[in-house]
Amino acid sequence: MNEGGAGIGGDRNVLVVNAGSSSVKLRLLDPGDQVLAAHNLRAVAGSPDPGELERAVENLAHAGEVAITGHRVVHGGPVFTDPVLVDEEVERRLRELVPLAPLHQPAALTALADVSAVLPGVPRVACFDTSFHARMPPEAVTYPVPASWREEYGVRRYGFHGLSHAYASRRAAELTGGRRVVTAHLGSGASLAAVRDGVSVDTTMGFTPLEGMVMATRSGTVDPGLLLWLQTERGLTAEELTDALFHRSGMTGLVGSADMRSVLDGARREGSPEALGFAVYLHRLRAETAAMAAALDGLDVLVFTGGVGERAAPVRSGAAAGLGFLGVAVDDDLNASYAGGDLEITAAGAPARTLVIEAREDIEIARAARALLP
Template sequence: MTSADRILTVNAGSSSLKLRLLGPGDEVLATRDSAPGDDPEALRAELRTILAAGPEPDAAAHRVVHGGAELDRATLVDAGVEEELERLADLAPLHNPQAIRGMRALVAVAPDLPNVACFDTAFHAGLPAAARTYAVPAGWAAGGVPLRRYGFHGLSHAYAGRRAAELLGASPADLRLVTAHLGAGASLAAVAGGRSVDTTMGFTPLEGLVMATRAGSVDPGLLLWVQRRLGVGPEEMERALDRESGLLALAGTGDMRAIVAAAGQGEERATLALDAYVHRLAAAIAAMAAAMGGLDALVFTGGVGENAPAVRERACASTAFLGVGLDRARNARGAPDTVLSPSDAAVAVVLVAAREDLELARQARALLG
């Protein structure tokens, strides 16, 4: 047995905690999903429960949304790493603080267990300069954090790209993929030769597609106008763009299943919300393909990507000009880890079940040996 065969993966989200204990062959030995909130003792109790449910892990791997410019690969957690994550907390206020709490809680209940931080931003750390650069005044960089596009959902994009290549019987090095992580948060990545060369999220997870409660990309001039005319301060603006916008603002709910059902009944707000969502999604898929000079496969993953066949069908219809082909019967069945396109499609469509836990474990093992 190597020093890191059994891995406890810790995915502490804004409102949920997902724990998985994976064995040497990535078999799931124990699993626990909960919502402990901000109560430290409740968090420690959840960790004790899963540690008691299976064999002792060799290490823990924590999902961290924002690693900034310095934390660009999986790393062992120490006081310096925690300090840097705290410094970056306001760039991912719904996620980074929860990840830090998860690390500290695990140290409290299992002090000898190595903790590895794995960053969603790391997959995009090598973005070409043209893709990562904002055309803003250089003096703004005095804030101490490089003002660049970081990208997010990297753990999901990395896994989805590799798994799609397996399902297509091809090497990642030979493929140009657009991976579409569509969940409450949503982003695309242009993955060429296994590397991210463009993505839709930027400095924070607010940029890009329409999401459940996030607006996605908005004209900065509109935001300045609202601030001046309505007296909206930065905290209120952040809350509105992060938690009160997106599908929720357009349809009254961020639940895509409810929106698709209501749109099917002709409900006006739901129809507009679905139309706007797909319009932005299709345009972004085309932009990602342009960044790679073409496209070999479109990969759907995440809660919406996996469970909303109507969204997949409409997105594929809107990008048919790129050669995207979809088998409607396969799409309706929606079996996970399946090629959804006909064999003669110029651009394949692949459905991949999101498994960020597998990517967390892979990175932890690679670091620890």
């Protein structure tokens, strides 16, 4: 069970709006962070049907007064390092960041406008996936590129999924007392974070949400020289590369499917594309976990969260099988029996503890919104 947040940031209900590239999740949370009502909408080209969204928001408002709306926004850039009350100027500056997160930023801005049209006058708070990583040390955020790029263009590592990493790492510390936590947010997008005493010190995503892990349709890290070669020797345009790396790579590029369930089913066949794809996924996951543990000088707790992290037991066991040198080992029965909520799946005697924690970005957003508007 998740602990409530009564008394944190006031006593107001918050409507949390989590807009992704293919869905919009709406949650009305009371002051104790209990869900009063929920609704999920499909999004086409990043936007749900306006009429359907209007009806959903109105229905949720019947479950309790909406005092604040809290919106997940993927990219805050160098300016928005903390939650912010949204006005026209903030919206304008957020639109300028669309090229850095083309799959998600437009969806968040559309949902922000559409919900505001249904609830005019209700304060709007934007909460950023980049905020949790905004205070990483210089060595973790600096790219070894020309100084003019860093100074004139603001090139640096930002990191993403911060709302999920913040909640999962705090929850892990509450359950275990561990100070050095690696959180693995694994879903259609995927990233890891190294968290020491509640503070992010490193993460796998960078300037955009393309760096790091193999994802559903995104490549994760590839050799930049490969991209230059494709442009100069094979004539691919920047637009073609962008489409390929964001929409046709990752598991989709490896096996033709972005669905991890389908990948796991096919991976049982030796020599299949799915078997190779899953091996590539685990190889990158183990390597990135080890890198995050190195940033922490060791590992107390490993956390799996997100759609794949919570629902794919073979991903958790497969990752753990290659991380024994870090003290990670999972109990097979506990791992297979996970059915939701928060569960420790550590094998008896393992030095590092392993948890599955339900992703609750909604709680993180609601708490931040109340704190900004006490």
